[in-house]
Amino acid sequence: xxxxxxxxxxxxLGTAIGLMIKTKLPKKLITILFQALGxxxxxxxxxxxxxxxxxxxxIGSLVLGSIxxxxxxxxxxxxxxxxxxxxxxxxxxxxxxxGLITAFLLYCMGSLTILGAIEEGMNGNPDLLLxxxxxxxxxxxxLASAMGIGVGFSAIPxxxxxxxxxxxxxxxxxxxxxxxxxxxxxxxxxxxxxxGINILEIKKLRILNMIxxxxxxxxxxxxxx
Numbered sequence: 001x002x003x004x005x006x007x008x009x010x011x012x013l014g015t016a017i018g019l020m021i022k023t024k025l026p027k028k029l030i031t032i033l034f035q036a037l038g039x040x041x042x043x044x045x046x047x048x049x050x051x052x053x054x055x056x057x058x059i060g061s062l063v064l065g066s067i068x069x070x071x072x073x074x075x076x077x078x079x080x081x082x083x084x085x086x087x088x089x090x091x092x093x094x095x096x097x098x099g100l101i102t103a104f105l106l107y108c109m110g111s112l113t114i115l116g117a118i119e120e121g122m123n124g125n126p127d128l129l130l131x132x133x134x135x136x137x138x139x140x141x142x143l144a145s146a147m148g149i150g151v152g153f154s155a156i157p158x159x160x161x162x163x164x165x166x167x168x169x170x171x172x173x174x175x176x177x178x179x180x181x182x183x184x185x186x187x188x189x190x191x192x193x194x195x196g197i198n199i200l201e202i203k204k205l206r207i208l209n210m211i212x213x214x215x216x217x218x219x220x221x222x223x224x225x
Contacts, residue, residue, distance in 0.1 A: 003120045003129025004163045008155035010137030011107065015152030018144025025145065034146040035200060041106065042196030048110065048189025051182055057220040058186055065213025075208035085153065098199070099150025101208060103143055104157050105195055107136050109188030109214075114181055117162050121169020129162075180221045187217045 022030065052058050069075070082097040107113070116128030144151040176184075191213070194205045 001120070001163050001166050003116060003126030003133070004159060004166055006126070007107075007129055007133040007136060007162065008159050010133040011103070011140045011155045011158065012152050014137040014140030015144040015149065018141040018146075018151070019149060021141065022145040022148075030146055033142065037102075037142060037146055038196045038199035040196075041102070041199055042193050044106075045189040045192030045194075045196060048185050049193065050186075051189075052186030054179070054183050054221060054225050057224060058183060058190070058217060061187055061213040061217035061220055062190060062210060065216045066210045068212040068216075069209030070206070072212075073209075074211060075206050078208055082150070095147045096150035096153075099143065099147035100153050100157075101150075102147060102195060102199065103140065103151040103154035105188070105192060105207070106139065106143075107154060107158055108161050109192060110185060113162055114165065114176055114184065117165035118169045118176060121166040177221075179225050180218055183217050183221045183225070184214060187213050 025033075078101070079097055082100060085096070112128060112132050116126075116132055119128050120126045140151050191207055191210055194207045194210070197203055198205055198207065
């Protein structure tokens, strides 16, 4: 799991650098950086979503996932968890939750996460995750300078999600066919588009309540594609 540990470390280091830079940047520069991140998030989401081939299954997963997430109240639970962290560590960052959610989705929704975790878990080769670590480290500098320390805390769910995939790669690899990886990335892309809309403050979408779609799409593609 060395690749995931380095990945998490790169995010924390990038966040620390971003926070140091933030104190030296004028507010107007932080604002436009924030807007640039929003546009990039939408662009990345569109790129990922356009790869989908199983349109009906993607739509079905998003609908079912949204209903399930709404019933479970995922977003409210995470906001409560974020508030507890902020209170415990006496953090005053208003965008803590946004930073954590944005970073987690950006760092964990791509096919590189899945492929890298499986490659290391099955073959002990962390090269893909090391490449991802470099990308995530630089990204976290920009994210943290705009959204604050919440970006660094995204390393925790990344360790759980990406590390879990790595540890169970032997038994899960048969499920992650090319079709599943492609459609899972496509659903992640749709969520990133919604996240970009939130970042740009065009409209507040409850993206976290759509997260179960990432599990449902795997099941749907496995049985129906």
